[in-house]
Amino acid sequence: MRNLLEFLVRYYHWMLFVLLEVVSAILLFRNNIYHGSVWFSSANAVVGYVYEKGAEVAAFFSLVDINKQLTQRNFFLERKVNQLSRLYAEATADTTAAERIELDLLDKYKPIAAKVISNSLHSADNLITIDKGRSHGVDANMGVACGTGVVGVVCVASDHYSVVMPVINSRSRISCTIRNRGYFGYLTWQGGDTRIAYLEDIPRHATFEKGDWVETNGYSSIFPQGILVGKILDVSNSRDGLSYRMKIQLSTDFGKLRDVCVISDMELVESGRLMQIARDSLNNKN
Numbered sequence: 001m002r003n004l005l006e007f008l009v010r011y012y013h014w015m016l017f018v019l020l021e022v023v024s025a026i027l028l029f030r031n032n033i034y035h036g037s038v039w040f041s042s043a044n045a046v047v048g049y050v051y052e053k054g055a056e057v058a059a060f061f062s063l064v065d066i067n068k069q070l071t072q073r074n075f076f077l078e079r080k081v082n083q084l085s086r087l088y089a090e091a092t093a094d095t096t097a098a099e100r101i102e103l104d105l106l107d108k109y110k111p112i113a114a115k116v117i118s119n120s121l122h123s124a125d126n127l128i129t130i131d132k133g134r135s136h137g138v139d140a141n142m143g144v145a146c147g148t149g150v151v152g153v154v155c156v157a158s159d160h161y162s163v164v165m166p167v168i169n170s171r172s173r174i175s176c177t178i179r180n181r182g183y184f185g186y187l188t189w190q191g192g193d194t195r196i197a198y199l200e201d202i203p204r205h206a207t208f209e210k211g212d213w214v215e216t217n218g219y220s221s222i223f224p225q226g227i228l229v230g231k232i233l234d235v236s237n238s239r240d241g242l243s244y245r246m247k248i249q250l251s252t253d254f255g256k257l258r259d260v261c262v263i264s265d266m267e268l269v270e271s272g273r274l275m276q277i278a279r280d281s282l283n284n285k286n
Helices: 002-031 035-061 063-092 097-107 265-286
Strands: 110-117 128-130 141-144 149-157 163-167 174-178 186-189 194-201 211-217 226-237 245-250 259-263
Touching: 035 110, 128 259, 174 226, 186 245, 194 226
Parallel strands: 149 226
Antiparallel strands: 110 128, 110 259, 128 163, 141 149, 141 259, 149 163, 174 186, 174 211, 186 194, 194 245, 211 226, 226 245
16 A cells, blocks of 8 residues: 555656646547547547457458358359259250340449458347448448348448448348248347347238248349348237238348448449439428
8 A cells, every 4th residue: 555655656747647638638629620520530440440450350260161151152052043044045945045144134233342340249229340431332321241141231331441230230121022922021120139030011911931031122222132031930910910020030140240242233323312312302392
């Protein structure tokens, strides 16, 4: 105790100096807009850099699992493409038509590969940070997916980083359909298990089975049609009893999420802009 008091007496002027410096800095950044914005931008850059390096270390130790998933996914997709090409060629006697159609579809999209550098799982409003921003072509309201399915929607984009609202966010609403059934609703997350979500507003006359796959329906300006969401585990009535509520096992494992792809579809972007112009026009008239 005596040594502590002697230390405080000997160096109290330095401690007072540091305290006054901290207080001065807080007052400067809080009461001056310019200095505050400079501090905020610098702090974001530093935090983003730290998250990015931490994500690189985590990604290195998960490369084995990622490569295994990619290998299995590529094998499945190659089999599916080959089978569809063979069936189409047999039906049309044109062995090159399937390749031409596939190339035409791919020309619409500009996939932007990105890495997850920050990912929250235990909040009601989880968010994901990725290492791509406006300078890479990423902007707000773009869809994000991975090799196993839907991830979420970009909500904020800076020059070099973007924040994604994932499916496992209580505010997330993604329009989905039951594969090969034609019935659609919207996907929500109720918290808790990050592998479980719910498909709401499926009409009572819909026909389906447990185990059916759910995918995006392409009705929004964010996701194209056919991106995998998950499969039906259970079915119950909605709160008002007028529709079905389906328990969905998500195909994306957010706990292992490392590599994602931002979906930049020029036709979707253009249609989204037109919709926004129409909304603004209606609001101005009102």
